[in-house]
Amino acid sequence: MISGLSKKTFFITGTMALAIVLVFSTSLGAANITPRDSLMVMLSAIPGIGDLLDVNHISHAHQSIILYIRLPRIILAFLVGYGLSVVGTAMQGMLKNPMADPFIIGTSSGAALGAAIAIVLKFNQSILGFGAVSMTAFVGALLSTSIVYRLASLKNRVPVTALLLAGVATGQFFNAILSFIMVMASQDVSSIIYWTMGSFSSRGWQHVGLIVIPVLVGSLVLMTYAKELNLLLLGEDTASNTGVEVDAVKRIILVVSTLLTAFVVSVSGIIGFVGLIIPHVTRMLTGPDHRFLLPAAGLMGGIFLIVTDTFSRTIIAPTELPVGILTALAGAPFFIYLLRQTKKLR
Amino acid sequence: MGKSIQIKDLTFGYGDQSILKKLNVMIGHRTFLSIIGPNGSGKTTLLKNIARNLTPDQGSIFIDQKELKAYSTSDLAKDMAVVHQNPDAGVDFTVYDVVMMGRHPYIPRFKRETAQDMEIVEQALKATSVFHLQERFVDEISGGEKQRVMIAKALAQEPQVLLLDEPTSFLDIHHQIEILDLLKKLNQEKQITVIAVIHDLNLAARYSDEVMLMHEGKILALGTTEKVMTTTQLQRAYDMNMIIDHNVYTGSLQISPVAVNKKNTVSTISVHVIGGGGIAKEVLQRCYRENFQLSLGVVNKGDSDAELGKKLDVNVVEEEPFCDITDKALEKACMLADYAQYVILTSIPIGRGNLRNLLIAKTQLNEGKTVFLWNTYKEGTPYDYVGGEGINCLNELRALGLREYKSLDDIMDEIQQSQ
Numbered sequence: 222m223i224s225g226l227s228k229k230t231f232f233i234t235g236t237m238a239l240a241i242v243l244v245f246s247t248s249l250g251a252a253n254i255t256p257r258d259s260l261m262v263m264l265s266a267i268p269g270i271g272d273l274l275d276v277n278h279i280s281h282a283h284q285s286i287i288l289y290i291r292l293p294r295i296i297l298a299f300l301v302g303y304g305l306s307v308v309g310t311a312m313q314g315m316l317k318n319p320m321a322d323p324f325i326i327g328t329s330s331g332a333a334l335g336a337a338i339a340i341v342l343k344f345n346q347s348i349l350g351f352g353a354v355s356m357t358a359f360v361g362a363l364l365s366t367s368i369v370y371r372l373a374s375l376k377n378r379v380p381v382t383a384l385l386l387a388g389v390a391t392g393q394f395f396n397a398i399l400s401f402i403m404v405m406a407s408q409d410v411s412s413i414i415y416w417t418m419g420s421f422s423s424r425g426w427q428h429v430g431l432i433v434i435p436v437l438v439g440s441l442v443l444m445t446y447a448k449e450l451n452l453l454l455l456g457e458d459t460a461s462n463t464g465v466e467v468d469a470v471k472r473i474i475l476v477v478s479t480l481l482t483a484f485v486v487s488v489s490g491i492i493g494f495v496g497l498i499i500p501h502v503t504r505m506l507t508g509p510d511h512r513f514l515l516p517a518a519g520l521m522g523g524i525f526l527i528v529t530d531t532f533s534r535t536i537i538a539p540t541e542l543p544v545g546i547l548t549a550l551a552g553a554p555f556f557i558y559l560l561r562q563t564k565k566l567r
Numbered sequence: 568m569g570k571s572i573q574i575k576d577l578t579f580g581y582g583d584q585s586i587l588k589k590l591n592v593m594i595g596h597r598t599f600l601s602i603i604g605p606n607g608s609g610k611t612t613l614l615k616n617i618a619r620n621l622t623p624d625q626g627s628i629f630i631d632q633k634e635l636k637a638y639s640t641s642d643l644a645k646d647m648a649v650v651h652q653n654p655d656a657g658v659d660f661t662v663y664d665v666v667m668m669g670r671h672p673y674i675p676r677f678k679r680e681t682a683q684d685m686e687i688v689e690q691a692l693k694a695t696s697v698f699h700l701q702e703r704f705v706d707e708i709s710g711g712e713k714q715r716v717m718i719a720k721a722l723a724q725e726p727q728v729l730l731l732d733e734p735t736s737f738l739d740i741h742h743q744i745e746i747l748d749l750l751k752k753l754n755q756e757k758q759i760t761v762i763a764v765i766h767d768l769n770l771a772a773r774y775s776d777e778v779m780l781m782h783e784g785k786i787l788a789l790g791t792t793e794k795v796m797t798t799t800q801l802q803r804a805y806d807m808n809m810i811i812d813h814n815v816y817t818g819s820l821q822i823s824p825v826a827v828n829k830k831n832t833v834s835t836i837s838v839h840v841i842g843g844g845g846i847a848k849e850v851l852q853r854c855y856r857e858n859f860q861l862s863l864g865v866v867n868k869g870d871s872d873a874e875l876g877k878k879l880d881v882n883v884v885e886e887e888p889f890c891d892i893t894d895k896a897l898e899k900a901c902m903l904a905d906y907a908q909y910v911i912l913t914s915i916p917i918g919r920g921n922l923r924n925l926l927i928a929k930t931q932l933n934e935g936k937t938v939f940l941w942n943t944y945k946e947g948t949p950y951d952y953v954g955g956e957g958i959n960c961l962n963e964l965r966a967l968g969l970r971e972y973k974s975l976d977d978i979m980d981e982i983q984q985s986q
Contacts, residue, residue, distance in 0.1 A: 445676060451660070452668055458620045458651050459717075463724065464644035464672030509659055 228513055231506065235520045239299075242524055246531040247291045251538060254283050262287045293426040297488065298530040298544075299523035300429065301421075302495055304436040304485045306522025308478045309496030310503070310515055311443045314450040315474050316381050322497040323482040326388040326475070327365040329417075329493075330395035332486040335361020337399050337413045341406040354416065355487040362483035365395055370475060378468050379475070418543035419492035421530050428488040439481035440519060446470055447511035454509065494548045495522055498556045505559060525552075569597035569760040570646060570727040572617060576626035579616055586612045588784045589626070594762065594777075596631075596727075599754045601771035602764045604781030605805050610764045611652065611732055613781070617762070618649040618730050630728065644672035648721035650714075652732040662708070662716050663701040666691055669723025691722040695749060711742030718749065729753065731763040735770065743767070747774045772796055772820040780804055796820050810878055825852070825878060834858040836982060839900075839907035839931075841924050845871040846913045850941060853975060854911075855879045859982075862907060864900035865892050865924055892923040900924075904931050909982055912969070914943040916950045917957030925960045932967040937985070939978045940964070940971045 247259040258279050265274045266288055276284065308323040316325070324330075335357035344353030372387035373379050403410050449470045452460040461467045503518040526544070529551060533542040577590040586609045594600055602610045615621040617628055619635055628635040630646055638646070648669070660668075669691065670684045692698040695715040700708055705716060714734060721729060734750070735743040751774055754761045765771040771778055771792075778795040780788040782804040788795040801809045807824055814821040837860035840847050847863065848871065854861050864884025866873040876883040884900040886892055904910050910931045915921060928938050940961075944950050951957035965971070972978050 448668075448671060448674075451664075452671060454660070455665070455668065456651065458615070458618070459649070461620060461640065462618055462644060462647070462649040462651075463668060463720075464641035466640045510664065 231513075231517055232520070235517070235524070239520065239524050242527050243295065246295055246527050247287050249531055249535050250286070250291060252283060252286050254279075254287065258283065259287050259291075263292065289425065293429050294421050294424055294530070295527050297424050297429050297432070298421050298526045300432055300436045301485050301489045301492065302499070302526025303519040303523035304432070304440060304481050305492065305496035305526075306499040306503070306518040307440040307443055307515055308481055309522075310500035310511070310518045311446075311450060311474050311478055312496075313500050314511055315453060315471060316385065317454065318381070318385065319501070320497070321385075322493075323478065323485075324491065324493070324496070326384060326479070327369040327391040327395065328362045328479060328482045328486065329491045330392040330399070331365025332358040332362040332483065333413075333417045333491060334365070334395045334399050334402075335359070336416050336490070337402050337409075340412050340416065341402055341409050358416075358490075359483050359487040361395075362486055363479065365391055366475075366479040366483075379471050415543060416490045417545075419490035419545035419548075420533075420541065420543045421489060422534070422541050424488060432484045432488055435481055435484040439477050439484075440515070442477050443474060443481075444512075444515045446474060447515055450474075450511040450515075451509070490543075490545070492526070492545045492548055494545075494552045495526060498552050499525060501556065502559060569758040570631045571596040571598075571760065572728060572762070573629040574617070574626070575629070577613075577616060577623050577628065578625040579612060579621060579623050586784050587616065587623075590784075590786055592779070592786065592789060594760065596760055597754065597758050598777055599751065599761045599775045600763070600777045600779060601775035602762065602779045602781060603766075603768060603771050604787075608781040608804070609784040610781055614649075614730055614732050614762070614764055618647065619643060620649075641672040644724055646726060647728040647730065648724040648726035649730045650717045650721050650732065650734055652736065659704045659706055661701065662697055662703055662705055662719075663688070663692070665705055665716055666697075666701075666719045666723050669720040672724065687725065688723050691719040694722060694753070695719040711738050711745070714738065714742070714746060715749070718746070722753070726759060728760045728762070731761070733764050733766055736766060743770060750774070768796070768801070768822045769814075769820075772822065773814075773817060792820055796822065808878060810875075825875070834860070836860070836909070836986065837862075837907040838982070839863070839904040839910045839927075841900075841904075841910065841912045841915070841927055842866060842872040843870055843913075843915045843921055843924070846915050846943070847872045848875050849975060850911055850913055851875055851879060851881065853979065855881075857979065857983075860907075862903040864903060865896045865921070865927075867920075889920070891920045897923055897926065900927050901930055905934075908936075910936060910938040911978065912938060912940045912964075914941060914950065916952065917960070918952040922953055922957060922960065925957070925964065928964055928969070929960075929967065932964060932969065938964070938969055939981070940969050941975055941978060942971050942973055 244256045244260045247263065248254050248256040261274055261276050262279060262284050264270050265276045305323050309321070312321040312323060312325060313319060336354045339354045339357040344357070369384065369387045369391045370379070372391065373383040375383065403413055449460070449465045452463055452465050453467070457467050499522040500518050503521045504514060507513050507517045526548070529547045530544045533544040533547045536542065572594040574590050574592040577587055578585065579587040590613065602613065604610050612621065616623050635643070666688050667680060667684070670680060670688065674680055674684065689698070692701055695718050697712060697715050697719055700712060700716070705713060708716070718734070731750070734746050738746065747770060750761050750763065753759050775792060777790060778792050779786055780795050780800055787804050788800050796811060798809055798811050801811070801822065810823045810825055812821055813819070834857060838854050839862045840850055840854070842850065842863060843866045851861065851863065851872065861879070862882040863872065863876040865886050866876070866883065867888050867890070868885045869888050873883055873885055882903060884896055884903060886896045904927050910928060912928050915924065917925070932938050
């Protein structure tokens with residue numbers, strides 16, 4: 222590939238950045254742990270290497286903090302950022318719309334409504350360690366996107382404009398119901414708002430376990446359609462004349478993206494902006510080839526969300542900021558800066 | 568090599584509006600077919616039906632013996648490539664990347680491009696002379712180059728049939744000829760069947776073996792260029808008058824649109840024009856557009872004024888070529904002038920042969936009719952070839968009240984206002 226950075230340079234730099242971010246973010250927090258210690262603890266947990274390292278000088282409490290509190294949260298942040306960015310990239314490519322993100326077809330409003338219902342009705346049951354809020358959010362996300370999809374599809378085809386308009390309309394409708402619920406149940410407003418801003422607070426390995434397979438499998442499926450996404454950029458007619466089953470491809474990408482986003486949202490709440498700007502930022506670095514762009518955006522998004530989450534839990538500790546605030550707060554100015562710099566975006 | 572396309576009873580419409588009406592066509596293999604026709608006649612719709620971008624409401628399309636529906640998307644892409652009108656040439660891919668996308672139907676999902684794919688892409692880049700641009704980004708190159716890149720991408724598909732929708736629109740004349748030369752070459756050397764929607768009738772005539780003329784969703788004519796591009800058929804399709812002759816330089820048919828038909832409003836104004844030597848063409852066109860009832864004379868047969876007059880169905884009084892005006896012709900012209908409300912005299916060079924034309928003006932002036940002179944005589948350029956007699960004659964007309972104008976617009980205004 223001629224355009225942008227070479228693949229090799231990008232992924233080597235990216236992986237190194239990820240490693241550094243991982244070590245530093247695990248060492249930051251209320252308990253004072255050095256980056257060196259946290260690296261040792263993490264390495265010691267890897268079977269095979271663990272036996273070669275002596276971590277006895279690090280207290281058990283610190284070891285537990287790293288392995289059971291900070292590490293799962295960081296990995297979860299990575300997976301969520303990775304998933305949202307891959308989906309956002311695929312959506313922007315498929316819809317040929319620079320404003321597209323994982324939530325554009327109504328996912329966020331459905332999830333928020335689902336979560337709000339569980340919060341207001343005080344559903345406290347949990348199954349396999351997952352709260353009712355996660356489950357209703359998941360169901361809400363799937364429900365709203367399937368409504369949008371039904372509304373937009375016509376004779377086996379899903380025209381892009383119809384999809385975008387149906388997404389906006391359905392989103393507004395669900396938001397109206399959400400507002401109504403918030404007015405009626407004013408004592409729960411703060412929990413609902415808190416949920417819709419997204420957070421990784423008190424998430425553990427079971428959340429990682431829930432989304433790791435959907436996120437990895439889903440993103441791999443999207444990546445196998447990278448060449449089709451490239452061709453779609455030449456227009457749907459041209460793509461079809463070059464051997465792309467346009468409608469089938471669109472349907473697969475929509476279904477996979479929806480499922481992936483619903484899983485992610487159910488554990489993290491709605492974290493905006495990542496799925497919108499990371500694809501753009503990455504595209505500026507790598508060029509438009511989805512074979513390179515999709516994994517690159519995933520890596521960038523993962524790192525970005527680890528960093529913002531680390532800030533969100535340390536910046537005004539002991540209070541935790543919802544990470545969604547920070548992604549927009551940090552992301553928006555940076556994005557505007559890039560826009561003005563490159564002018565390549567359209 | 569090169570496959571045929573057969574269309575049987577093809578009907579297609581958007582909603583209630585039917586666009587294509589029961590089309591039946593056989594397009595032989597290795598043909599270069601141009602589809603022409605006015606806007607909205609269904610050219611692009613037909614092309615998109617053949618390309619399977621649209622599905623026919625009724626009827627079927629065959630590539631050789633195989634029905635279009637029976638093709639898988641990637642098999643179809645191996646047999647047929649399509650270059651759409653103003654394709655989105657992709658954000659910022661390089662030329663090479665875009666052309667390599669043409670190999671998509673040949674590369675299995677989890678495989679990379681082979682040396683053979685690269686070889687084919689290289690050939691396609693060379694055939695369309697964009698090889699030197701391969702590392703450039705598509706959005707940095709010119710419109711003509713972009714069009715060639717899209718054709719290169721189509722060639723990388725190694726198609727038997729190539730469809731193009733207005734491949735020369737938005738291109739300057741140089742790039743238009745370049746693209747069509749390229750298509751002709753591909754048609755002849757690679758023996759690809761080429762079907763192109765072409766707006767420019769003269770280019771279509773020059774480059775294609777066969778032409779299909781469409782009109783209101785039907786095929787008005789299909790066959791060799793000479794057979795299809797006749798005045799009657801083109802006039803019917805485009806609703807305007809045309810003159811068809813052979814281009815002096817290329818030898819191909821040349822179509823010159825003359826004036827848009829205005830059928831419904833026949834003006835009551837009648838005008839007689841005195842012309843000759845091509846001087847009166849502009850006046851004739853103008854009066855024709857205004858729907859005046861027109862007569863012309865006396866002019867020599869074969870004169871370009873006479874030819875245009877006849878194309879426009881003007882009542883023309885003719886004289887044998889290179890002959891002086893006879894009494895018979897003069898009388899006939901005087902009668903027509905008599906019949907008309909106005910007479911327009913154009914700035915004809917006055918010679919022995921046509922001096923008597925001025926007499927027509929004189930008789931009308933004597934009868935008190937308004938006679939205009941559209942004076943386009945240039946100072947210093949002689950126009951009197953009869954030793955001052957012509958100028959004398961003109962001055963005599965002036966004395967009788969000849970109204971002289973330099974601009975044709977003023978004459979037209981005067982006529983319109985006096986009504």
